[in-house]
Amino acid sequence: xxxxxxxxxxxxxxxxxxxxxxxxxxxxxxxxxxxxxxxxxxxxxxxxxxxxxxxxxxxxxxxxxxxxxxxxxxxxxxxxxxxxxxxxxxxxxxxxxxxxxxxxxxxxxxxxxxxxxxxxxxxxxxxxxxxxxxxxxxxxxxxxxxxxxxxxxxxxxxxxxxxxxxxxxxxxxxxxxxxxxxxxxxxxxxx
Amino acid sequence: xxxxxxxxxxxxxxxxxxxxxxxxxxxxxxxxxxxxxxxxxxxxxxxxxxxxxxxxxxxxxxxxxxxxxxxxxxxxxxxxxxxxxxxxxxxxxxxxxxxxxxxxxxxxxxxxxxxxxxxxxxxxxxxxxxxxxxxxxxxxxxxxxxxxxxxxxxxxxxxxxxxxxxxxxxxxxxxxxxxxxxxxxxxxxxx
Numbered sequence: 001x002x003x004x005x006x007x008x009x010x011x012x013x014x015x016x017x018x019x020x021x022x023x024x025x026x027x028x029x030x031x032x033x034x035x036x037x038x039x040x041x042x043x044x045x046x047x048x049x050x051x052x053x054x055x056x057x058x059x060x061x062x063x064x065x066x067x068x069x070x071x072x073x074x075x076x077x078x079x080x081x082x083x084x085x086x087x088x089x090x091x092x093x094x095x096x097x098x099x100x101x102x103x104x105x106x107x108x109x110x111x112x113x114x115x116x117x118x119x120x121x122x123x124x125x126x127x128x129x130x131x132x133x134x135x136x137x138x139x140x141x142x143x144x145x146x147x148x149x150x151x152x153x154x155x156x157x158x159x160x161x162x163x164x165x166x167x168x169x170x171x172x173x174x175x176x177x178x179x180x181x182x183x184x185x186x187x188x189x190x191x
Numbered sequence: 192x193x194x195x196x197x198x199x200x201x202x203x204x205x206x207x208x209x210x211x212x213x214x215x216x217x218x219x220x221x222x223x224x225x226x227x228x229x230x231x232x233x234x235x236x237x238x239x240x241x242x243x244x245x246x247x248x249x250x251x252x253x254x255x256x257x258x259x260x261x262x263x264x265x266x267x268x269x270x271x272x273x274x275x276x277x278x279x280x281x282x283x284x285x286x287x288x289x290x291x292x293x294x295x296x297x298x299x300x301x302x303x304x305x306x307x308x309x310x311x312x313x314x315x316x317x318x319x320x321x322x323x324x325x326x327x328x329x330x331x332x333x334x335x336x337x338x339x340x341x342x343x344x345x346x347x348x349x350x351x352x353x354x355x356x357x358x359x360x361x362x363x364x365x366x367x368x369x370x371x372x373x374x375x376x377x378x379x380x381x382x
Contacts, residue, residue: 120310129324137274141261
């Protein structure tokens with residue numbers, strides 16, 4: 001059952017038989033429907049989530065009451081409010097499934113125990129965060145460098161499967177656009 | 192000489208006498224003047240930098256030829272183009288000192304060796320990236336949620352020392368503003 005998670009870990013560190021056996025015990029496997037909330041806003045952020053199947057996003061509600069997607073996770077990716085998780089604070093983000101999903105959830109308590117019991121896992125998470133950190137700085141660079149129209153076209157070229165798969169209203173806020181503007185860009189592209 | 196770096200590491204992991212002795216050997220200590228380039232754009236990104244004293248930023252040149260600061264590091268912080276570093280790629284960022292600085296530089300080769308020889312350091316870097324990753328997502332959330340004026344005021348309240356210290360033209364692009372607009376906001380604030 002935990003094959004996908006273990007295969008993912010194996011890509012980054014060498015998995016001993018002991019680790020292979022013991023890792024799943026630190027996680028909880030969740031099968032969740034579309035639009036289910038895994039972690040509500042204004043709660044302590046005490047879990048990390050790994051997507052085995054499906055799609056999850058993290059959104060916050062802006063000053064005007066509009067939901068804005070700040071992060072996405074498709075298969076083989078992690079999601080949480082990392083700052084709130086690290087600082088043991090309440091999050092202003094809601095973590096919600098976008099599609100029916102299979103998720104591996106780990107609590108802070110179990111995460112701390114996992115790293116203590118199996119320090120080899122430090123390297124796995126170091127690489128997860130190193131990659132994530134780099135990717136989000138690149139995303140910021142795009143926001144600073146390109147017009148809204150260029151951001152959409154660049155993104156569509158780089159991640160076509162993502163653009164096909166994610167509902168338009170969510171994709172729009174993730175790219176810093178309004179759904180109406182994204183709709184116009186898509187129509188323009190088709191014509 | 193390497194006290195500052197070692198003290199910083201000690202805040203995150205327990206430093207054995209062996210580690211204390213050996214860590215400095217993986218680094219190169221640089222004393223660099225203001226506006227010196229540590230890593231030029233269009234070169235392989237093969238170093239990470241830790242600031243002992245001073246201030247460093249990473250900027251890229253946008254489509255209009257304007258320099259835009261994408262990252263900053265003051266004392267006790269790390270800076271690099273993490274994505275290019277991880278992927279062993281050419282960076283489009285220039286890493287440059289803002290003030291006279293003392294910097295601990297580590298090459299990819301030495302970084303890999305350090306993590307191999309002393310796996311305890313995985314936890315230190317895991318925490319560095321975990322914190323950095325969370326912080327940059329929070330920065331993105333600010334950009335999505337607030338007007339340019341609010342971004343400046345929020346930032347000034349949270350990091351007053353930073354606003355005092357960093358030249359205005361650099362601070363402006365870091366906040367996604369033009370230097371002229373930032374100048375107006377500052378004048379408005381003083382009045």
